[in-house]
Amino acid sequence: MPKLPSRWRSNPSTISRYVIAGLFVAVTFLAIKFLFSYVHTEPFVSLFVCSLMFVALRYGIGPALFATILSIAAFYYYLVTPINSFTLKPDLFTLDPDQLPRIILFAVTALFVVFLSASQRRSAESLRRSRNDLRRSKAFLAEGQRISHTGSWSWNISSGKLIWSDEHFRIFGVDPQQTEPTFELFQSRVHLEERALVQRTFDRAILEGSSFSLDYRIILPDGSVKHVHAEGRPVLTEAGNIDDFVGTTMDITERKRSEELLRNAQADLARMTRLTTIGELAASITHEINQPLNAIVAGSGACLRWLARDKPQLDEARRSAERVIRDAHRAGDIIKSVRAMAGSSPPEITELDINATIHEVLNLISSELHEHRIELEIELSTGMPPVMGDRIQLQQVIVNLLMNAVEAMDTNTNEPQTLCIRSRRDGPGTVLIAVEDSGPGVAPEIMDRLFETLFTTKPTGMGMGLSICRSIVNAHGGRLWVSPASPRGAVFQFTVPTAAQKGASD
Numbered sequence: 001m002p003k004l005p006s007r008w009r010s011n012p013s014t015i016s017r018y019v020i021a022g023l024f025v026a027v028t029f030l031a032i033k034f035l036f037s038y039v040h041t042e043p044f045v046s047l048f049v050c051s052l053m054f055v056a057l058r059y060g061i062g063p064a065l066f067a068t069i070l071s072i073a074a075f076y077y078y079l080v081t082p083i084n085s086f087t088l089k090p091d092l093f094t095l096d097p098d099q100l101p102r103i104i105l106f107a108v109t110a111l112f113v114v115f116l117s118a119s120q121r122r123s124a125e126s127l128r129r130s131r132n133d134l135r136r137s138k139a140f141l142a143e144g145q146r147i148s149h150t151g152s153w154s155w156n157i158s159s160g161k162l163i164w165s166d167e168h169f170r171i172f173g174v175d176p177q178q179t180e181p182t183f184e185l186f187q188s189r190v191h192l193e194e195r196a197l198v199q200r201t202f203d204r205a206i207l208e209g210s211s212f213s214l215d216y217r218i219i220l221p222d223g224s225v226k227h228v229h230a231e232g233r234p235v236l237t238e239a240g241n242i243d244d245f246v247g248t249t250m251d252i253t254e255r256k257r258s259e260e261l262l263r264n265a266q267a268d269l270a271r272m273t274r275l276t277t278i279g280e281l282a283a284s285i286t287h288e289i290n291q292p293l294n295a296i297v298a299g300s301g302a303c304l305r306w307l308a309r310d311k312p313q314l315d316e317a318r319r320s321a322e323r324v325i326r327d328a329h330r331a332g333d334i335i336k337s338v339r340a341m342a343g344s345s346p347p348e349i350t351e352l353d354i355n356a357t358i359h360e361v362l363n364l365i366s367s368e369l370h371e372h373r374i375e376l377e378i379e380l381s382t383g384m385p386p387v388m389g390d391r392i393q394l395q396q397v398i399v400n401l402l403m404n405a406v407e408a409m410d411t412n413t414n415e416p417q418t419l420c421i422r423s424r425r426d427g428p429g430t431v432l433i434a435v436e437d438s439g440p441g442v443a444p445e446i447m448d449r450l451f452e453t454l455f456t457t458k459p460t461g462m463g464m465g466l467s468i469c470r471s472i473v474n475a476h477g478g479r480l481w482v483s484p485a486s487p488r489g490a491v492f493q494f495t496v497p498t499a500a501q502k503g504a505s506d
Contacts, residue, residue: 014062021055021063025070044078045106049113056117064114072107079103142166149251155183155232156244157206162186171228171251173220191217191225209234209242215252227256293331299324351386351499352394354431355423361398362421365406369419372406377420384423385498387431389476394496397469397480401435401492404465408439408490415488426495430478434493442482442490450482469494 028051032044048071056064079099080089142165145151151168155161162181169176172189179185190198194216205212211233218226232247303320306313358380369376402419409417418438426432442450451470466480473480473494480494 017059017063018066021059021067022070024051024055025067025074027051028071029074044075045109048075048106049110052110052114053117056114057121060121061114061118064118068107068110068114071110072103075106076103146170149254151249152247153181153249154244154246157242168249171226171249172218173222189218189220191219193217205232205234205245206242209236226251226253228252293327296324296327296331299327348390348392349388350391352389352391353384354387354394354433354496355380355384357391357394358398358421358423358433361395361402365399365402368403368406372410372417374406374409374417374419377418379420379422381422381424384425384431385500387496388499389496393472394476397472397494398433398435400465400469401494404492405435405437405439405490409437429498429500430495431498432493432495434491436485436489436491438485438489441484441488444484447482451480 025048028047032047035043052064052067052071055067076095077089077092079095079102080092081094081096082089083096083099145165145167149167149171151171152165153168154163160183162183164172164174164176164181166176169179169181172186174181174185187195187198198214198216201212201214204210211231213229213231215227215229218228220226229250229252230247232245234242235244235246237243299320303317303324306317306320358378362376362378366376398421402421405419409419416438420434420436422432422434422436424432451466470480473496477497478495480492482490482492485491
């Protein structure tokens, strides 16, 4: 015979429950008859009430009511003449009217017990379901915290008692079975360099009754370092006082590592882009170096001629020597700029004269502009405040925008080719640099995609230049965008915060 599934055994069908209820009444009736015949006692009411209570608790209100009807019928039979006996009674309608209150009282008692027991059964089932739901919710929460590396905690301000979830214990490298969480334990895990910051954040949150969000590092017993992100909010009493703080702690170590790898990859890619740009500007750079070198040769020759005269002209020779020194510095600056752009040194954020930075770039690409017969217009505002940034990275942005403009105007060979670069203040604390060309412009449908990685409009382009430029500008706290120029062409503009604004925000 096949074995029935466990759910059938533990949850009998509706018909089975009613049959079992009837069997309980029959068994109870036989027990009463046995006790009446051999023990000469009549525990009729108590046995039937116990039976009804069991049926109601085990099988529910329906079978219990069915058993109640059978019990009332049995009690009625017990009171039919001859009364208080279980002998065969030919006339079932010869009930003494004096026995009717007993039947009614038994029926009321039975119904009361049944409904009370059924209510208790419903409450027990509801409690059992709630406990199962709670266990399931706890399991889901624990699994969700494990997957997301997020632990939860609560902190009672008055008693100092801490409650940590299992995942919070795991993040902090603590065994929940052997260690009680304390604030001293938490502080011992916080990185020494950031303990003061964490304490100030907690003190301010408690004093102001406000939420907090904080990134900090912790050190585990094995010496490994984790980066965590914590958020907490106060739980207030009815009087408005802080009772507890509750919050979460997320292990963001992998995210920090990924961000570092991404920054390194972006830095390598930016360096390769600079090298590509230097390769494209090789002719222009050579021309720019040749100019001061030729001037050095000419100045040195002039100096020698002034000194070779019968009466040496020392003043003229000195001026020639000064020009040689000036041109040598000029050549050195060009080489230094190229080496800096080709290098892989980390960004160096300093105060910069943005106009001087623009002029350095224009010196590098002047031959490129001359070769393409492009008229350059320079509109740099005077008295510009210094900006905070990395000179090489900002030069890379300007070079990229200028070279893109040159390439765009190559397609307009029959039109006047004009390139304009401007600088001006753009509201308080911001400087704006704009590069405008007289090329064909940018189609409106692709204007929003120009700064996407790997999107390009050039047949041989990689789609990285403008994406890197935007990343650099965003990292400096500015923004980069493009708009149509009038009557034709495009204007690429970016902003950089001034040194004063950057210092205030920091």
